[in-house]
Amino acid sequence: MSMFGFRISPSSTIDLDKVDRNRFKKLCALEPDASKCMACGSCSATCSASEFSGMSVRKVLLCLQQGREKEAYAMMSSCMLCGKCLMVCPRGINTRHLILSISRIYGKEESI
């Protein structure tokens, strides 16, 4: 595509070879629940914060897996930790602790 020297829309290609997966691995080690998600979207449907920042635990996990941290942070910026996602998750994922762990592991470089 880029051989023309221009493009109409920005590329959405994700080069997984270039993604730093260390933090995600760390997250999975700390929160085995992170790999339990089956992306059903129950959390997206119920999230109180989704109307403010498009928050969804499913999408946050997907973004982090693909190295799109910025997008994940933007979504998480209005998470209110209300626990609705915890109540509806059919996989019994402890979503609140997952969000807190993400807040602990990620975001270091950006904050400096």
Added chain:
Amino acid sequence: MNNVTHLSGYNNFVLPFMIGMIFVLSCCAIGAVRVILELPASDKKKFFLSLINPKIMAQNVRDWFCDCLFHVKLWKRNKLLGYMHSSIAFGWFMIILLGHIEVFLYTPDRIHKLWYPIFFRYFVAVNDNTMQGSFFFFLMDFFLLIILSGILLALVKRVRSRAFGMRRTTRLSFTDRIGLYSLWLIFPLRLLAEGFTADISGGSFLTMSLNHVLHSFLGSEMNMLPTWWAYSLTLGTFMCILPFSRYMHIPAEILLIPMRNAGILITHSRKGVSRLYVHTCPGCGVCIDACPMGAVKANNKDATVYLNRQLKRGNQRRINEISEKCLLCGKCSAVCQVGVEGDKLRIAQRTQIKYNLSPDYSKIDVNSLINTNNIFVNTANKNVSYTENKKVLYFAGCMTSLTPSIRKSMVSILNKSGVDWRFMDEEGGICCGRPMWMAGRLEQAKQMAEKNTEIIKTSGADMLLLSCPICYRIFKERYSLEGVEVLHHTEYIDRLVSEGRLNLSRSDTRYVYHDPCELGRGCNIYEQPRHVVSAVGELVEAAKNGKESVCCGGSLGSLTLGFDKRKPLTENALANLTAGSPDAIVTACPLCQSTFGRYSDRPVKDIAQIVDENS
């Protein structure tokens, strides 16, 4: 033997006692000063002002006697447990007091010798003057007997704690053990020592009779000094170990009582009143049996008594583990004999956890959430028949929006009663902030509270009606909503019924009412929901209810307990509720309802639902 034999009033055996005494007094003084210095300036002022307030002072004196000496709360819990503690505490206090009175009356020139009242019977000889004190001798022997009976009970309790109403007791630490054994030894040794000297110093029914027995086979007076030495040594050991053991609770409670009555709250995870709480914990272990997590044996180590122990040791890993696991149901605080607030202590620990990412709610536009649905403009609701009607703003909350049956029932009840009401969060709203507060992120919770306050103020409502006890608690405790009455729907329904605005029909269904943690222990609402339930059916009480109700296990308080780990807790709570074989379980919290609904064998309903069905 008519004169005082030990003229000097001193013997080397008083040294261990004196060393212990000086050590313990200086430790307590340093500790008290440290705690007071660590308080925030406003709390310091509050504390000192409370000390000159006669009403608070009277309360302090009453609490000192009732809590420290008579252990009234323990008596209420279990008579044997109460007797055991108060006999030792009050008996010891009386012995010290009477000892001083004796010295004051018979040898006033020696009152300045600190050890003298403690070893009075060694230094004094019986004569006409002291024999007038046979009444005091009798009292001394009497209280010694009371203490000894308490010690005997303590020994029995080590073997059979169930007889004292305690299924599990604390595992003692090394210093606790030394403290315990030396405490046990002090009084039998005192009896023995006084028994040996009773023929010289005089004594009463206990010491005198023992003296006769001892002299029948141990005639030598050589035994006298070693037993007094042993008595002094155990006293010294006990006092030297006291600051490092659970017995620190004895002096710490004396300071905690005025602090609590002054209304000083936990503001720091370790310093000030938190430090005092940790040291006031007597390690009795009542919280171990109370903890709903105790349904799984592995969780026993996460009770408040162990949190306090880890806080003393500064074991950060365990402190975090214990604090993050807790359901924050508040039952340990409710049953605690000295009033240690385990839940608040844990939230304070959680505030210390560092996060790199913090949510920011400043971008949330409040105006987008305010619409004609929730604003009272020229309230001309034609359905409203009451002239002095309050403008009710109904905030269902996050959890209620996941249990639409509660919301539907509440809407129906409000319409039936002709209430002028508006929805605050029909299309979704901002969380109340309590879940964030429980996670220890207080700043973020405050930000949310500001946003919600803005919506409520703009709406022009007189009353905020809530369906979720989690919201209710933070709206009551942390929001400043002057002019707006905050009510939970159980209170409001009770009010509507008593005002005759809502007519209920009674059925024969047997309901058991589950007290949600945040509504009962959190906001002290026990009566109103019971009135309502009794009005629609027969109220059955659970095995443990009210202040001691068992958390459903679904609490948002716990950060680390996973879904599968919560199941045994819920089943345990259900077993407690169904002890009286009710037809249905009624609760007043959407989270409790959905948690119980998952595993219950009978219907679980919210109070709003049964009211709506029966009106």
